[in-house]
Amino acid sequence: MLEIKNLHATAGDKEILRGIDLTVNAGEVHAVMGPNGSGKSTLAQVLAGHPAYEVTAGTVTYEGQDLLAMDPEVRAQQGIFLAFQYPVEIPGVSNAYFLRAAYNEIRKARGEDEIDPMSFADLMDERMKLVEMDPSMLSRSVNTGFSGGEKKRNEILQMAVLEPKLAVLDETDSGLDIDALRIVAHGVNSLRRPDNATIVVTHYQRLLNYIVPDFVHVLAGGRIVRSGGKELAFELEEKGYDWLLEGAVA
Amino acid sequence: MIETYLKGFEEIASNGGSAAPDWARSLRLSAITRFEALGFPTTKNEDWHFTSVAPIAEREFDLLAPPAHGVTAAQLEPFTFGATDWHTLVFVNGRYDASLSSAKALPDGVTLLPLKRAYEELPLLVEQYLGKVAAYEGQTFTALNTAFLDDGAVLHVAREVEVAQPIHLLFVSDASAGAGTSQPHNLIVLDRFAKATVIESYAGLGNGAYFTNVVTEAVVGDGATLTHLKLQRESAKAYHVGTVDVRQARDSHLVSFSFATGAALSRTNIYTELRGEGCGATLNGLYLGDGEQHIDHQTRIEHVEPNCYSREHYKGILDGSAHGVFNGKVFVHPAAQKTDGKQTNNTLLLSEKAQIDTKPQLEIFADDVKCTHGATVGRLDETSLFYMKSRGIDARTARELLTYAFAADVLETIEQVEVREALEAATLRRYTEH
Numbered sequence: 001m002l003e004i005k006n007l008h009a010t011a012g013d014k015e016i017l018r019g020i021d022l023t024v025n026a027g028e029v030h031a032v033m034g035p036n037g038s039g040k041s042t043l044a045q046v047l048a049g050h051p052a053y054e055v056t057a058g059t060v061t062y063e064g065q066d067l068l069a070m071d072p073e074v075r076a077q078q079g080i081f082l083a084f085q086y087p088v089e090i091p092g093v094s095n096a097y098f099l100r101a102a103y104n105e106i107r108k109a110r111g112e113d114e115i116d117p118m119s120f121a122d123l124m125d126e127r128m129k130l131v132e133m134d135p136s137m138l139s140r141s142v143n144t145g146f147s148g149g150e151k152k153r154n155e156i157l158q159m160a161v162l163e164p165k166l167a168v169l170d171e172t173d174s175g176l177d178i179d180a181l182r183i184v185a186h187g188v189n190s191l192r193r194p195d196n197a198t199i200v201v202t203h204y205q206r207l208l209n210y211i212v213p214d215f216v217h218v219l220a221g222g223r224i225v226r227s228g229g230k231e232l233a234f235e236l237e238e239k240g241y242d243w244l245l246e247g248a249v250a
Numbered sequence: 251m252i253e254t255y256l257k258g259f260e261e262i263a264s265n266g267g268s269a270a271p272d273w274a275r276s277l278r279l280s281a282i283t284r285f286e287a288l289g290f291p292t293t294k295n296e297d298w299h300f301t302s303v304a305p306i307a308e309r310e311f312d313l314l315a316p317p318a319h320g321v322t323a324a325q326l327e328p329f330t331f332g333a334t335d336w337h338t339l340v341f342v343n344g345r346y347d348a349s350l351s352s353a354k355a356l357p358d359g360v361t362l363l364p365l366k367r368a369y370e371e372l373p374l375l376v377e378q379y380l381g382k383v384a385a386y387e388g389q390t391f392t393a394l395n396t397a398f399l400d401d402g403a404v405l406h407v408a409r410e411v412e413v414a415q416p417i418h419l420l421f422v423s424d425a426s427a428g429a430g431t432s433q434p435h436n437l438i439v440l441d442r443f444a445k446a447t448v449i450e451s452y453a454g455l456g457n458g459a460y461f462t463n464v465v466t467e468a469v470v471g472d473g474a475t476l477t478h479l480k481l482q483r484e485s486a487k488a489y490h491v492g493t494v495d496v497r498q499a500r501d502s503h504l505v506s507f508s509f510a511t512g513a514a515l516s517r518t519n520i521y522t523e524l525r526g527e528g529c530g531a532t533l534n535g536l537y538l539g540d541g542e543q544h545i546d547h548q549t550r551i552e553h554v555e556p557n558c559y560s561r562e563h564y565k566g567i568l569d570g571s572a573h574g575v576f577n578g579k580v581f582v583h584p585a586a587q588k589t590d591g592k593q594t595n596n597t598l599l600l601s602e603k604a605q606i607d608t609k610p611q612l613e614i615f616a617d618d619v620k621c622t623h624g625a626t627v628g629r630l631d632e633t634s635l636f637y638m639k640s641r642g643i644d645a646r647t648a649r650e651l652l653t654y655a656f657a658a659d660v661l662e663t664i665e666q667v668e669v670r671e672a673l674e675a676a677t678l679r680r681y682t683e684h
Binding site: 088102 | 645
């Protein structure tokens with residue numbers, strides 16, 4: 001599904017990704033872990049096409065296509081979804097309007113008709129239950145005045161509605177209490193299917209108790225310095241990152 | 251041209267003018283004298299620094315606004331918000347039109363009349379307040395308006411009476427307004443604990459280069475609440491100067507919204523004096539400009555007494571070569587301790603040539619107050635654009651939606667649902683349909 005080769009990216013003059021190689025197949029969950037400043041959020045944002053980052057070398061192939069040549073909206077229409085670490089507030093646009101606009105764009109890209117408002121309301125009812133969101137959140141402006149937990153749940157709601165092939169969760173667990181974490185993880189797990197894949201970017205092993213990865217990668221200094229199975233996450237929890245950082249470019 | 255007005259005044263006076271009590275005639279005479287002495291302001295005048303009124307000052311407007319040529323109710327529909335149960339007074343080219351007006355069964359204690367009838371039916375009230383709230387001594391346009399005082403609306407709400415439905419004062423200028431001027435003057439008096447919503451609409455039915463110069467005076471009694479919406483949708487070539495001058499008594503509230511999108515040149519003044527303790531004033535507004543439009547807002551909040559609050563949020567979207575001006579004055583008098591004031595002005599510029607002059611002006615003479623102000627001028631937020639694109643929304647739609655959202659953010663503070671929804675829909679169409 002996704003093949004990243006020797007990916008280098010900069011923000012301004014600063015090189016942040018220094019040669020990432022990663023392959024993700026359908027049905028898999030990959031965890032990307034690493035200390036602060038290791039480049040894990042940058043990787044997530046580069047995959048979504050954030051304009052603040054410039055890819056200076058390497059390739060990213062998604063479903064056989066050159067991902068880096070696509071605009072962010074095309075990536076989303078092709079099934080890529082980034083759950084933001086800091087979801088953006090958009091005062092003046094209701095959550096319902098925003099979600100329906102996004103949903104219809106993605107349907108259009110798939111060659112499907114736009115959904116009528118009634119059917120969309122039914123779909124929302126069902127998906128909101130998944131993340132235990134109050135229906136009143138739909139009429140509020142996107143993320144505006146939402147608590148940290150509400151924002152993260154709103155991200156997962158969007159994911160549940162848009163049904164991406166490849167979801168990238170950027171530190172979705174940060175700032176969540178254990179109840180919110182459970183709700184978010186339950187949402188993500190419910191959406192897992194053999195034909196989609198998830199990349200979970202996280203600083204803490206805690207999230208991986210709830211979203212169990214098939215592979216764990218440790219990012220440091222802009223490179224993947226260690227890959228392994230889910231047991232690697234436990235090892236990190238126990239030993240910290242330092243033992244892996246020796247020899248890596250800091 | 252000042253001379254045109256002076257000559258016009260002489261003619262009207264020598265004709266005996268229109269029916270008006272002696273005190274009103276003498277008020278007009280004082281006002282024309284002040285107008286002559288003041289002359290039109292130049293950009294050297296601090297209050298007019300960013301707005302040249304030369305296009306108004308140099309033009310000869312026809313002082314006797316021509317009568318309407320069969321304006322129909324259907325023509326007014328775009329400006330009536332589909333409301334059927336409002337109390338509506340319609341003025342065409344500045345003149346009251348009884349046939350288009352409909353004051354639905356007003357509650358006891360509520361009087362809504364055109365000025366000439368108010369002279370007869372509310373003589374004491376009108377004499378007590380008219381020309382007393384909106385001081386014309388230092389304001390050219392108020393002096394001009396007062397000199398030609400002849401028509402407008404008078405609303406009186408007796409103590410403890412709440413008017414459930416909005417009162418709509420709809421001023422339209424039809425094609426025959428041509429290069430005419432209308433000088434409507436409104437008076438709103440809410441007695442203690444009264445409550446009312448007044449919507450003033452200014453709309454053009456044709457495309458004339460007419461000039462509307464309106465003054466609205468409002469007296470809000472103890473514990474009373476006035477919601478006031480001023481909607482300026484004049485025709486594209488028109489000139490509009492509108493002043494709303496409010497005097498608030500103890501524990502009263504003013505909720506004001508100014509929407510300005512019409513006219514080649516417009517200036518809206520929203521002034522309020524908080525003259526008693528425990529008052530609140532909320533002044534919001536939205537200006538949308540394009541082409542060569544010039545849209546100026548000046549607000550003035552006078553905190554005279556302690557323990558009052560004011561909240562002010564003006565937003566604007568300017569495209570083409572439009573020029574916006576926002577001057578927000580907040581004066582905190584020495585006695586006005588514990589004043590809580592907040593002012594914000596945000597403008598979105600959609601083109602290189604669009605410009606805004608924003609000038610917050612806080613003058614604080616009390617030492618125990620909390621007053622803040624902030625202004626932003628900018629373009630669409632890149633992070634928000636990326637967020638929307640990352641959900642599959644194409645770049646153009648994302649820009650359009652964010653532009654609309656910028657305006658909707660302040661439109662949603664309008665409590666009257668018909669007005670809010672109509673302005674939201676019109677704004678959405680404006681920024682999303684091509």
